[in-house]
Amino acid sequence: MLKKLYKLLIVPYTLFLLYLMFLGMGRFQYEDNLITVEPILSTIQFIHNTIGWKDIVIIVLGNIIMFIPFGFLGWIFPQLKELKILLYTFVSSIVIVEALQYFTRMGIFEVDDILLNTFGVCLGWLFRRFIEKRFSHLVL
Template sequence: MLKKLYKIVIVPYTLFLLYLMFLGMGRFQYDDNLITVEPVFSTIKFIQGAKSWQDIVTIVVGNIIMFVPFGFLGWIFPKLSDLKALLFTFIPAITIVEGLQYFTRMGIFEVDDILLNTVGVYLGWLCCRCIEKRFIY
């Protein structure tokens, strides 16, 4: 039941997420191509300069939570049940998306986004394993 629901929801969810990454949340096209390659430090700077805790939750925690569903991709593609295979597939894919944000100037290529999104996928993979152990097997 969960796997069937996931298979139905993941494609529209992915499209919605891509919308948010390129057009949603007040996005606009930057005048220049922007890139942030300081891993972790740029997130720390953002947290220190944030106007409110809501900004921190929206950006930092959102970058993790929004990608948790991709940790369940093994339910559709059995080879992606293996964490290594999942990460070796996800990291290049999210890097391409970040690159598209850079080249279209509809966002900033941020290494921290790649790291936070990957943490989300990993947490999703852990949740998937727990669900499978508890309910399926």
């Protein structure tokens, strides 16, 4: 049951997420191509320079939580049940998306986004394994 629901929702969810990454949340086209390649430091700097906790939660936790569903891709593509292959595939894909943000100037290519998004996928993968072991009767 959960697998069928996931298969039904993951494509519209992915399209919604791409919308947010390129057009949503007040996005605009930057005048220059922007890139942030300092892992972790740019996120710490963002947290330090941001006054509102709401912005911190939306940006930092959002970059993790919004990607948890991709940890379940093994339900659609059996080869992605293995974490190593899932991460290789996901990182390759998210680098392409970040590059598109850079080249279209509709976002910033940020290494921290890649790290946070990948952490979300790892959490999703762990959550999928937990669900399969604990609630196997609901997964089919």
